[in-house]
Amino acid sequence: MTQPKAVAIFLIFQVFLCLGGFLSPAHADVVSNVLSTLNLDNQPMDVAASADGKLVFILTSGEVAIYDKQTKKITGRVAVDKGVDQISASPRGDELYATNSNDKTLSVITIDFIYQIDVSGLPFKGSVKAPVVIAVFDDYQ
Numbered sequence: 001m002t003q004p005k006a007v008a009i010f011l012i013f014q015v016f017l018c019l020g021g022f023l024s025p026a027h028a029d030v031v032s033n034v035l036s037t038l039n040l041d042n043q044p045m046d047v048a049a050s051a052d053g054k055l056v057f058i059l060t061s062g063e064v065a066i067y068d069k070q071t072k073k074i075t076g077r078v079a080v081d082k083g084v085d086q087i088s089a090s091p092r093g094d095e096l097y098a099t100n101s102n103d104k105t106l107s108v109i110t111i112d113f114i115y116q117i118d119v120s121g122l123p124f125k126g127s128v129k130a131p132v133v134i135a136v137f138d139d140y141q
Contacts, residue, residue, distance in 0.1 A: 036072055038058075038067060038072075038074075040058065040060065040065070041060070042060035042061055042062075042063075043060060043061070044058050044059065044060055045059045045060060045061065045085060045086075046058075046059040046085065046086045046087050047059065047087075048087050048088050048089040048096070049089060050089050050091075050092070050093030051089075051091040051092065051093065052093065053069065054068065054069055054070060054093070055067065055068060055069070055089075055093050056069060057087055057089050057096060059080070059084065059085075059086070059087045059098075061082055062079065062080060062081070062082045063077050063078060063079055063080060064077070064078040064080055064087060064096060064098075064109075065077055066078070066111075076111075076113075078096065078109060078111065080098050080107070080109070081098075081100060081103075081107070083100040083101075083102050083103055084098040084099065084100050084107070085099065085100060085101050085102075086098070086099045086101075087099075093111070094110060094111050094112070095108055095109065095110055095111065096108075096109040096111060097109075
């Protein structure tokens with residue numbers, strides 16, 4: 001009775017060894033493609049992206065450049081202290097968190113986007129040079 005038990009244990013051990021080869025982690029080749037390259041004026045120190053992936057914030061010495069992935073252009077710049085060495089973006093992309101390791105500080109920077117809307121040729125009331133223009137489109141016939 002001892003020998004059949006030993007044979008059974010040996011066979012179970014062999015099965016586990018064989019299955020171990022089949023159950024090992026899968027390996028895959030990695031394929032990559034550079035979608036675009038942006039030449040910067042200054043050396044990049046850190047990078048962060050908005051949660052929707054539309055904006056990329058690039059930290060250089062003394063500023064954060066805002067890169068719009070759709071237009072493939074720098075659409076804005078935010079001045080920061082020269083000691084800032086890391087950045088992170090809020091999920092909506094309307095705040096930046098900038099850390100300065102030397103000063104042991106965290107700065108929260110709000111970002112507002114101002115869009116120019118071409119209203120030339122549209123009816124208006126008031127001064128043409130008004131800082132705010134509200135356009136009402138109520139004729140949807």
